[in-house]
Amino acid sequence: MGDKTEKTFRFVIVGGGIAGVTCVEQLSSQFPDAEVALITAASLVKAVANFKQVSKTLEEFDVEEQPSSVLEEKFPNLTVVQSAVKALNTHTHTVQTVDGRTFGYEKLCICSGGRPKLLTQGNPYVLGIRDTDSAQEFQKRLSKAKRIVVVGNGGIALELVYEVEGCEVIWAVKDKAIGNTFFDAGAAQFLIPSLEADKPEGATPCKRHRYTVEPAGASHTFTDEDRRGRGVGPTEPGSALGPDWHEGIVLRGAEEVSHRVSVEYQCEVDSIYTHQELLKSPQQTLVSEGGSWPVYVKLTNGKTFGCDFIVSATGVVPNTEPFLHGNNFALADDGGLRVDDHMMTSEPDVYAAGDVCTACWEHSPLWQQMRLWTQARQMGWYAGRCIAAHVLSEPIELDFCFELFSHITKFFSYKVVLLGKFNGQGLGPDHELLVRCTKGQEYIKVILSGGRMMGAVLIGETDLEETFENLILNQMDLTPYGEELLNPNIDIEDYFD
Ligand SMILES: Cc1cc2nc3c(=O)[nH]c(=O)nc-3n(C[C@H](O)[C@H](O)[C@H](O)COP(=O)(O)OP(=O)(O)OC[C@H]3O[C@@H](n4cnc5c(N)ncnc54)[C@H](O)[C@@H]3O)c2cc1C
Numbered sequence: 001m002g003d004k005t006e007k008t009f010r011f012v013i014v015g016g017g018i019a020g021v022t023c024v025e026q027l028s029s030q031f032p033d034a035e036v037a038l039i040t041a042a043s044l045v046k047a048v049a050n051f052k053q054v055s056k057t058l059e060e061f062d063v064e065e066q067p068s069s070v071l072e073e074k075f076p077n078l079t080v081v082q083s084a085v086k087a088l089n090t091h092t093h094t095v096q097t098v099d100g101r102t103f104g105y106e107k108l109c110i111c112s113g114g115r116p117k118l119l120t121q122g123n124p125y126v127l128g129i130r131d132t133d134s135a136q137e138f139q140k141r142l143s144k145a146k147r148i149v150v151v152g153n154g155g156i157a158l159e160l161v162y163e164v165e166g167c168e169v170i171w172a173v174k175d176k177a178i179g180n181t182f183f184d185a186g187a188a189q190f191l192i193p194s195l196e197a198d199k200p201e202g203a204t205p206c207k208r209h210r211y212t213v214e215p216a217g218a219s220h221t222f223t224d225e226d227r228r229g230r231g232v233g234p235t236e237p238g239s240a241l242g243p244d245w246h247e248g249i250v251l252r253g254a255e256e257v258s259h260r261v262s263v264e265y266q267c268e269v270d271s272i273y274t275h276q277e278l279l280k281s282p283q284q285t286l287v288s289e290g291g292s293w294p295v296y297v298k299l300t301n302g303k304t305f306g307c308d309f310i311v312s313a314t315g316v317v318p319n320t321e322p323f324l325h326g327n328n329f330a331l332a333d334d335g336g337l338r339v340d341d342h343m344m345t346s347e348p349d350v351y352a353a354g355d356v357c358t359a360c361w362e363h364s365p366l367w368q369q370m371r372l373w374t375q376a377r378q379m380g381w382y383a384g385r386c387i388a389a390h391v392l393s394e395p396i397e398l399d400f401c402f403e404l405f406s407h408i409t410k411f412f413s414y415k416v417v418l419l420g421k422f423n424g425q426g427l428g429p430d431h432e433l434l435v436r437c438t439k440g441q442e443y444i445k446v447i448l449s450g451g452r453m454m455g456a457v458l459i460g461e462t463d464l465e466e467t468f469e470n471l472i473l474n475q476m477d478l479t480p481y482g483e484e485l486l487n488p489n490i491d492i493e494d495y496f497d
């Protein structure tokens, strides 16, 4: 690299997403004299707005896009460079941008986020979506579509299938239940009726749910007869409700009623054909079946669907490529840059935060990394504080926010709060579940291990998040309370005063 270094900054942050912007704000506030650069590929940066600390660990905020000039006005010693980084040289402490410039840094924080994993590259009928704004934009583009196929089972797919209106959606999920990243089968079952928007009130297919806990041998059955019930039972590692939970539930009934979403469970995409290709393939009999579509998807369950578009919502891949060549970054199994409890990568003076990194410190037993806005903000902020502590030679401890996983969001217009090991993630064989469900109103699940609360899923206006957060944080022995914990007639807060 013969390029001359244009300027050396004290701190360089790459990426104008929530992680990068929060890191910039932290460093620029703490060191107003320091020259800071934010290098970002996009012209708009993301900012946190209306931040609200809901409880000790739960936080809520809006994500807004704004021109980067807003940041520069706020922090006069901040320079925003609008270009993508194409190379990093950790020996010379320099980054190169695609527009041919080279910048030096004392400390670098990589916050380049992730990009959607696509089913196939370069197929005009396969779309990935990166943020909720583009999801809404995408919805507009859908106005001419009669049918789309959505592939994936994370938060994005969940949101998407609910958002899309006036267009038939075939939803292919690889799991036995929708929303597997966030929910167990019971919660999925609670949410399913929301997808059947056209159905009249009271025509719900399942007055009574039955689902048994894995494995079948354990055969503990929950019921929610009379629209409210509780279940307690032993579970296996991996937790959640077992594989036979949908037995006896009219779930695939989605296909029998008037609705817009049909779910194809336990399948992935086998192959994608254009109309022309299909005519030449052994599948061609399908063409006559439902008229002509621009593209056809064959699923691994053997079914083929014609549609206008395929939406690939199968997760993100960390954006690490521009930084790897010539350097020696340790990468995690998911492709992220490994960071330690000070958000440091394996390269000196290089930190990372947000979707691009993988938290490789020894996690608190109640926390796990999930690539979400909240964690992008927390990591960006903490990375900024770690960088500051290091340049000031001050000690710093892992932030409290990494003690307990907490996430607040909305799915299918229900408030959703997830706490701790909300799906029994990584818990031993001897944990149990308490469930309370009132159809159309609330779904509450608590995970107990050795009598201590390890996690919870709260759907609806349960008003239980603070109490449960405290019970999880203080790890009180709840054995004496048993099922009373979820007794709707008891004000649980009174119990623990
Ligand atoms: C469709 C969708 C919906 C989502 N909905 C939610 C939700 O409702 N709630 C939630 O909590 N989370 C949601 N997420 C996840 C959330 O968006 C991410 O976890 C979060 O945005 C990560 O922030 P980040 O700052 O790490 O990365 P990003 O927001 O991805 O920002 C990365 C930045 O880096 C820049 N960049 C990338 N490469 C380079 C380069 N080489 N040089 C310079 N700049 C570069 C990009 O332009 C971008 O500005 C959603 C994700 C998707 C895809």
Ligand SMILES: *[C@@H]1O[C@H](CO)[C@@H](O)[C@H](O)[C@H]1NC(C)=O
Pocket (backbone or CB within 6 Å): 032, 033, 034, 035, 076, 077
């Ligand atoms: C910017 O930095 C210079 C020194 O590098 C300092 O004198 C000035 O006060 C800083 N500006 C602000 C707004 O803090």
